[in-house]
Amino acid sequence: MPEFLKLIPPDDAKRLLLQNIPANGLVSEIIETVHALGRVIAQDIIAPHPLPTFPRSTVDGFAVYSDDTFSASDSQPVYLSRVSEVPMGTAPSFKLAPAQAASIHTGGMLPDGADAVIMLEYTQTVSEREIEILRPVAVGENVIKIGEDVEAGQAVIPQGRLIRPEEIGGLMALGLTHVQVVKKPRVGIISCGDEVVSPDKLPEVGQVRDINSYSLAALIDKAGGESIQYGIVPDESESLMKIARRALIECEFVVITAGSSASARDITVTVIASLGKPGVLVHGVNVRPGKPTILAVCDDKPVFGLPGNPVSALVIARLFVIPVIDHLLGLPTDRLHPSVIAKLTTNLPSQAGQEDWIAIRLVNSPQGRMAEPIFGKSNLIFNLCEANGLLRIPANSTGMSAGDAVEVLLP
């Protein structure tokens, strides 16, 4: 293929791309915490006050002065006089004197004078005015102290953290009903090809419907970006140039899926090269599927020329586009990618020197979790629909064997 001067290993290609994206700092916005699920914290969250704000009981029982319980046992109970009950939701209006005990619920506030709570199970009611204590308790036992969860001024959630239900809970606990998050990077999507028509059209003979605009948009949105459609463009320099320039101005980066022919790919690379400096960094990646991938940075914004084949486009977008979204969101580069271990059902030969990504169907069987490679003549979209995992065969491997335990990435 004369168009490829040099095939670069995927990891090197990704590194080269990320190195060339200028560190402009994160762009942030303030939104309501209730809408923050899946967004990314833009600035360390500092606790405005301690948690809890008052000493709380962690059990149902009696608030006591621990010294009073020192010698208590089943055979030699300590007798304490039972005073008021601690109400939920307000401070107790009384102070506990020595040799007194006050009924308290989980979450209730310790009255002054008490320094521990004895669980209900280790007490016995003698009368309305007296209880027996059957075990000693230590100072602070069954109590959360002020600031024990969080101290005032403590950094509780770091910048770059993806907001999950847990973080929403933590923010609400501190009264932070608004939160500063990283703005979603806008990603312009352009689909090239003389043969490509909109999915709502009935294709004429020789035409195919646009898949990439929609599958890539879903992938980008799911990864935390904001996809913007720029439509279908014929394999022709001027039209592509015009729309690509507009997308590059309006978005944080641009993804172009090339027309499928070699000449269409030539048009794509020529247009990308002319969009701005430094221009094309990688043209051709040593990976299957997805060899004819173009990675560029133009006017400080990433530009991708993905293969037109819908399967290649999706696999390559997972390899290169998602890491760029992660990068622009300020997510940690070593974040976990979920995977499962499964047993390979067949031999998978692979050409050494080339990284392969194989679509895998994971199946639970009596022999455990099995990884069935999905073979298909030509990477058809419905083969990919059948898959629920991807297996990487590294460049230095000549393949894997049936029965091998392999790590299957869950996309």
Added chain:
Amino acid sequence: MPEFLKLIPPDDAKRLLLQNIPANGLVSEIIETVHALGRVIAQDIIAPHPLPTFPRSTVDGFAVYSDDTFSASDSQPVYLSRVSEVPMGTAPSFKLAPAQAASIHTGGMLPDGADAVIMLEYTQTVSEREIEILRPVAVGENVIKIGEDVEAGQAVIPQGRLIRPEEIGGLMALGLTHVQVVKKPRVGIISCGDEVVSPDKLPEVGQVRDINSYSLAALIDKAGGESIQYGIVPDESESLMKIARRALIECEFVVITAGSSASARDITVTVIASLGKPGVLVHGVNVRPGKPTILAVCDDKPVFGLPGNPVSALVIARLFVIPVIDHLLGLPTDRLHPSVIAKLTTNLPSQAGQEDWIAIRLVNSPQGRMAEPIFGKSNLIFNLCEANGLLRIPANSTGMSAGDAVEVLLP
């Protein structure tokens, strides 16, 4: 704890709950495919036509009649006369005669008379009108036949499939710009507690902000449900009964987080028991955290009484609420839950006979991926924020040892 008559193992509790939810069939709606990411296919998708709809080349090269190339080799090339180029996006206007070859691009339509494509690399241009063929090609080589991806009438995506970018691509390829999906189950959330105030309020001494309404809503929405807030209710039967009845009518199921005291939990179970038949199925699960969990089905709708502690509430919601959402969405019960294998950093003793769920911080180290248990006096919300995984210690285990390879679930 007198309120617990019997602690049921979590798996048994889940089975009992799911068995008691009547099989009413799935409720579906038709939406635009572009908005279908994360939704669930309600009816098998049947291909309205084959894919591809015409024979397509998978490479750049020449469309030929395979018999013509039978004896071709580098030393003994076959000479074919070069005719028109196949245009992209329309049917070729010509028919290929024997001993002819037509230039064709990846994705182009085979002209009548051609039955294979020879890759550009295995040809040589002699003149504008003649090429050399250096290899033989077999019938169908480098061609996708009509219907080779999908036959007309074939079931291509099954009911119960979660819609990913791949499915969106497949639907668009078939022109299915609208899709029938399962309606999101509406889940009513009620937060109980005399001490609980809204997060936008400054709590008085003795009060705490509502966490559960928001963390549970985020969890439910993320799992494909539609959370509906019914606010904060004091620990008092009549108020809770009124709001719970309304939620049960308006939603597919209801989640109540109980007040934290034993008496508040008693109110919750009494109210749930009176909401409808069959009523409370489980009161107390043999799991930590989350023992005081109530599982019920009232008037054929699931009702949950979750512990008031925010950590317990989230862990228990992952164990019981999400499987019910999966069930109501018609998702397969054995779907994969992503996990990673990591090395435990410390010993984890556990009481035999009780299932434990431990919050884990996964850390990449030079020794590989490590699983650090997060210990905390009392399951504080910010401990859970520090975690990025959960480790299950089964009831029949007395714990795990430092250095063990453990499977950590990624929540």
